[in-house]
Amino acid sequence: MDWVERMNGAISYIEDHIAGDVDYETASQIACCSVYHFQRMFSFIADVSLSEYVRRRRLTLAAFELQNSPVKVIDLALKYGYESPEAFTRAFQNMHGTTPTAARKNGTKLKAYPRISFQISIKGVAEMNYRIEDAPGFSVVGLQQCVDTDQAFRIVPDMWANAAREGLFERLWEIRADAHPVRGILGVCADGGFGTNEQFHYIMSIVSGQEPPEPMIKRDFPEATWAVFEAEGGPEGIGEIWKRLYTEWVPTSGYELADLPAIECYLPPEENKNELWVAVVKK
Known part of the structure; x- marks a missing residue:
């Protein structure tokens, strides 16, 4: 509670x-x-x-x-x-x-939105496939864009569509690290907890030890513990896992969300799944 x-x-x-x-x-x-x-x-x-x-x-x-x-x-x-x-x-x-x-006039129709309150709801109808990973520090290389949190659901899909048209994913794949638990083409949600603004950085990237070619950037992230969730389907599956993470897993898991990036991992099509990596700490 x-x-x-x-x-x-x-x-x-x-x-x-x-x-x-x-x-x-x-x-x-x-x-x-x-x-x-x-x-x-x-x-x-x-x-x-x-x-x-x-x-x-x-x-x-x-x-x-x-x-x-x-x-x-x-x-x-x-x-x-x-x-x-x-x-x-x-x-x-x-x-x-x-x-x-x-x-001010009597009889005028108006709308009222009441104060919201949260209650715990344990559904448990569909399983959530996850694992806890202790992963070493890593670097990502890719394109970074500042996104208004309230507009993320509109802006981020457009970013992926533009990246596909411009051949970004092929360029990223050429500089990927050979072996690291964080795999695939990544959507890294970073910096949302720092400062008082209402924005975060979204980085379409790959785990890589190489120096970034222009106009890409390189970001380093520390060793951490991650909750890794499997998601079926494409971006829609990742979106559903995000929702279940907040509404079902976090309230009852015994873990808190760490103030570190969250990572959407889009794996090769033959794997028939994607992954969401969220940094956590034990309560």
Whole structure:
């Protein structure tokens, strides 16, 4: 139940600061994970991004205030983080389908998004094939791009499609290391827990000891313990494992997510599987 309590504690922090600055770094610290993992975990469990949840809650509370107090629209705009009454009005109308002024009238239809709460749910219908690996340090070479966490599900597939068209995977395969437990063409999710921004680096790469050709980069990662999950199918299978990692495995496994990269390993087609490597530490 510690996991559930920490996630609900993070939500309490967000709700307590909903009319001010919501610091995702602080929320992730309460949840005992990195900013990257916290935002990903939230999105998979709640089926809505963290920033969208905050936006919906602010506009829900703004509607309550409009109906129950004489507060001015300009004051509400400033209170809930909008730069101008016009920006607030546009956001309000996009969600509620009406203007803030009209929302004061009885009979106006409005939308309310309640505060979220987390509960543990043990499904156990389908097995998760995994193993724990102690892997030595390694280096990856590849192309790195900064990605907004909230936009990752849209941006990353486009990155892979562009890389395939430009022949990146063939160039990476030529410089791969001969033997390392981390195999295949990699999608490395790095740096999401450092700083207070809402971005991470996604590196399409290969494990390699060679120096990177331009415009590629080289990243070194330390020895660590990893939970390695098998995923059937293509990227969709990896996506399903991500969701089950956060909703089923982490709450009950006895492990915490380490503040290290997560690695999507796309193996040769003849293996009929891919792998997700997530760095972990024992509780």
